[in-house]
Amino acid sequence: METFLEEVNKKIHGVPLQACYHCRKCTAGCPAASYMEFNPNKVIKMIQNGQKDKVLSSSTIWLCLSCETCITRCPNQVDIARMMDVLRQMAIEEGRAAKEANVLKFHEAFLSSIKFGGRVHEMLMTVHYKLKSGDFFSDVDIAPSMFLKGKLSLLPPRTKDLKSVRNIFEKTQSKS
Amino acid sequence: MKVSYYPGCSLHGMGKEYDQSMKAVSRALNIELKEIDDWSCCGASAAHNTNFDLSVALPARNLIAAEKDAMDVMVPCAACFNRFKMAEHHLKADKDLKARVEGVLGAKYQGGISIRNPIDVIYNEIGMDALAAKVVKPMAGLKPVSYYGCLLLRPPEVCQFENYENPFMLDKIMGTIGADVKNWSYKTDCCGGSLSVSKTAIVVEMCDKLMAAAKEAGANCVVTACPMCMANLEMRPSANMKMPVFYFTELISLALGLPGSKETFKTHLTDPQPLLNQLRLV
Numbered sequence: 001m002e003t004f005l006e007e008v009n010k011k012i013h014g015v016p017l018q019a020c021y022h023c024r025k026c027t028a029g030c031p032a033a034s035y036m037e038f039n040p041n042k043v044i045k046m047i048q049n050g051q052k053d054k055v056l057s058s059s060t061i062w063l064c065l066s067c068e069t070c071i072t073r074c075p076n077q078v079d080i081a082r083m084m085d086v087l088r089q090m091a092i093e094e095g096r097a098a099k100e101a102n103v104l105k106f107h108e109a110f111l112s113s114i115k116f117g118g119r120v121h122e123m124l125m126t127v128h129y130k131l132k133s134g135d136f137f138s139d140v141d142i143a144p145s146m147f148l149k150g151k152l153s154l155l156p157p158r159t160k161d162l163k164s165v166r167n168i169f170e171k172t173q174s175k176s
Numbered sequence: 177m178k179v180s181y182y183p184g185c186s187l188h189g190m191g192k193e194y195d196q197s198m199k200a201v202s203r204a205l206n207i208e209l210k211e212i213d214d215w216s217c218c219g220a221s222a223a224h225n226t227n228f229d230l231s232v233a234l235p236a237r238n239l240i241a242a243e244k245d246a247m248d249v250m251v252p253c254a255a256c257f258n259r260f261k262m263a264e265h266h267l268k269a270d271k272d273l274k275a276r277v278e279g280v281l282g283a284k285y286q287g288g289i290s291i292r293n294p295i296d297v298i299y300n301e302i303g304m305d306a307l308a309a310k311v312v313k314p315m316a317g318l319k320p321v322s323y324y325g326c327l328l329l330r331p332p333e334v335c336q337f338e339n340y341e342n343p344f345m346l347d348k349i350m351g352t353i354g355a356d357v358k359n360w361s362y363k364t365d366c367c368g369g370s371l372s373v374s375k376t377a378i379v380v381e382m383c384d385k386l387m388a389a390a391k392e393a394g395a396n397c398v399v400t401a402c403p404m405c406m407a408n409l410e411m412r413p414s415a416n417m418k419m420p421v422f423y424f425t426e427l428i429s430l431a432l433g434l435p436g437s438k439e440t441f442k443t444h445l446t447d448p449q450p451l452l453n454q455l456r457l458v
Contacts, residue, residue, distance in 0.1 A: 011228075013270065031366045035378050063375065066221055067366035068330035072340060081331070088225050102374040110222035114234070118216040120185040129373065138376060142411060142445065149443040151190050159216040164281070168237065171280040172229040 004052040011086040012079055019076040020044045026070035026080050036060040037099075040070055040080050043087075056091040060084075062100035105132040115169050118159025123152045177301055179292070180242040180249040181209035184256040185217050191253065191403030193440035197425035198252050198294060200434045204310060205302045212242045212249065218259040221370045233277045235263035239291075240283045248290040250297055252425075254402035255369075258327035258335065260291045265334045293328055294425065295401055296337070299345040304352045312433040314354025317455035320422070321360045321395040322346040323386070325405045329364055340364065346424055350399055353431035360393035362386055369404035372412060383412040387419060396451060399424050410445040420448030430457060 002010075009016045020041065027039040037059045038046065046055050055061070061084055070080035091098065098104040109129035113120045130136050146152045159165055187195035202209050219234035239260060242249040251257040267274045267285055278284055298307065324343050332340040343363060350357045367386060368379035386409070390398055397420040400406050409421045421444070429437040430452075438458050441448050452458040 031368065031382060032371075032378070035375075063371070063378070065326075065366050065368055065370050066224070067326040069326070069366065072330045072332055079331075085224055085228065089228060092226055100375065103371065104226075106374040107222035107225050110220065111226065111230075114217045114219065114222075119188070120217050120220075122185075122189045126373075133374075139373075139411075145445065146190075149445075151192065151443060151445075153189065157185070157188055160214045164237065165216045165234075168230065168233045168280055172227055172233055 004050045004055075005047050007090075008047050008083065008086055011089075012082050014079045014082065015077045017044050017047055017078060017083065020074075020078050021076065023075060025073045025075065026078075029069040029073050031067060031069070032063045032065050036063050040064075040084075043083070044078070044080070047083075055087060056094065056096055057099055059099040061087045061091065062098055062103040102133045102135065105129060108132065111169075115166055117156045118162050118165040119157040121153075121156035123154070124156055177206070177297075178208040178210065178247055179297070180245050180247045180289070181211045182215055182238060182242070182249055182251045182256060182260070183211065184215075184251070184253040186253050186255070186403035190407050191423075193426060193443060194252055194403055194406070194423045196436065196440050197423055197429045200429045200436060201298075201425045201432070202294075204429075204432050204434055205298065205307070207250075207297065207302070209250070210245055210247065212238055213244070215241060218256045220255050220259060224259070224262070229273070229276060229280070231259070232263045232266050232273060233280050235259045236267060236277050236285055237281055239263060239289075240281060240285055243286050243289055246289065248292050250292050250294055252294050252401070254293070254325060254327040255404050257291065257293045261334050261336075264291060293337075293401065295328070295345050295349065298428075299349060304348060307349070307428070308352050311353055311431045313431050313457065315350075315427060315431055315457060316354055318355040318427070318457065319358055319394060319396045320350055320355050320399040320427075321358050321390045321393055322350060322363055323367075323390075323398050323400045323405060323409075324363050325369075325400065325402050326364070326366050327402060327404075346399065346401065349424060350427065353428055355427065358390075358393040358395045360389055360395070362389045367405050367408045368412075369402075369408045372404075372408045376412070379408065379412050380414060383409055384414055384417045387413045387417040390419065391417075395419070397422060397448065399427065407445075418446050420444070420446055420451050422448060
């Protein structure tokens with residue numbers, strides 16, 4: 001059976017995580033490290049140790065901002081940003097509850113908006129997110145001024161060949 | 177020059193000031209824009225966070241559409257630019273993926289056109305001499321810090337932007353239109369945009385840190401080329417930390433005296449008009 005490390009390495013499709021010698025440059029440069037349960041380099045060690053449950057259930061993978069500072073500065077080109085993507089995707093594929101649930105709910109609302117119109121409609125997407133997350137009151141103070149300034153349009157934008165966009169979702173999702 | 181143009185969802189929504197000023201500046205600098213036919217969303221962070229093939233196929237649909245026009249594609253939004261470059265990178269590096277994505281889209285990806293952002297196009301194709309020659313209103317008194325953020329630069333071997341730890345093109349452009357650009361150490365730091373809605377408390381701290389650094393550098397405004405950074409830096413800093421944020425194209429438009437250049441300032445969430453009035457730039 002494939003170990004957790006082998007599984008992650010295969011999906012990263014680049015330099016294997018074993019190349020990390022824990023210089024901690026990734027963690028030093030990570031703008032979200034201080035909010036994370038485990039620092040980026042510690043996640044690598046945990047993957048090597050086979051601690052799959054702990055890693056995929058951690059807040060760390062959802063607090064990564066994908067700013068790509070880690071891969072930019074890694075002396076061994078270990079793609080930690082891609083690793084975080086892979087870990088999130090694995091957590092989703094396995095149907096695990098995201099420790100930072102609203103982060104995933106926001107992504108889902110965003111993708112629904114693309115599926116709906118081919119392009120994202122910010123207002124519908126926000127309403128959808130609020131319904132999913134139950135976070136009804138944040139930013140309600142900003143919304144009216146955005147609307148008055150014409151930043152929030154009422155009509156959702158549309159890609160004409162919507163079928164081709166929905167087809168992308170169907171086919172890439174059936175694969176996994 | 178003529179380029180394909182991919183505005184992306186933001187430039188037709190929250191970032192409409194970027195679209196408006198980009199079009200005005202392009203016209204003035206003889207960059208002819210041909211919008212990609214029937215484009216769709218690039219998937220942004222939501223796609224690559226959740227499904228790898230989706231994150232490549234969504235931008236690939238637009239790249240293939242752009243290839244029909246056989247011109248380089250200019251992508252002003254830093255987030256879309258990043259996803260386009262990432263898709264190109266993966267499609268060229270991974271044959272199996274390319275075959276899968278082409279199967280999903282029912283079309284071939286040739287990989288023959290370059291993906292460019294307007295900072296690069298204006299700096300390298302138009303050039304600073306040509307830009308300087310068109311300036312009618314130098315931005316005297318404006319002290320911006322250039323904020324490049326993440327998505328134009330990283331990862332460096334994918335984005336191929338100059339000097340990814342200390343970029344200068346945007347600084348040079350601002351200097352050319354007469355602004356007193358301030359140097360600072362946060363040009364490429366992350367503002368937290370991707371968690372702006374879902375983890376706001378963290379992002380407030382990140383934005384406050386950036387604004388404090390900008391003030392310490394002596395800046396009176398921030399200049400960006402990213403609609404995510406713009407929305408985030410306008411909305412998220414604490415009330416006492418806010419300062420005006422501009423798309424770089426808005427300031428070029430103003431310096432070139434282009435029609436409608438003052439209109440985009442009216443729709444900002446942090447009103448830049450008091451500063452511009454005080455400096456007699458509008």
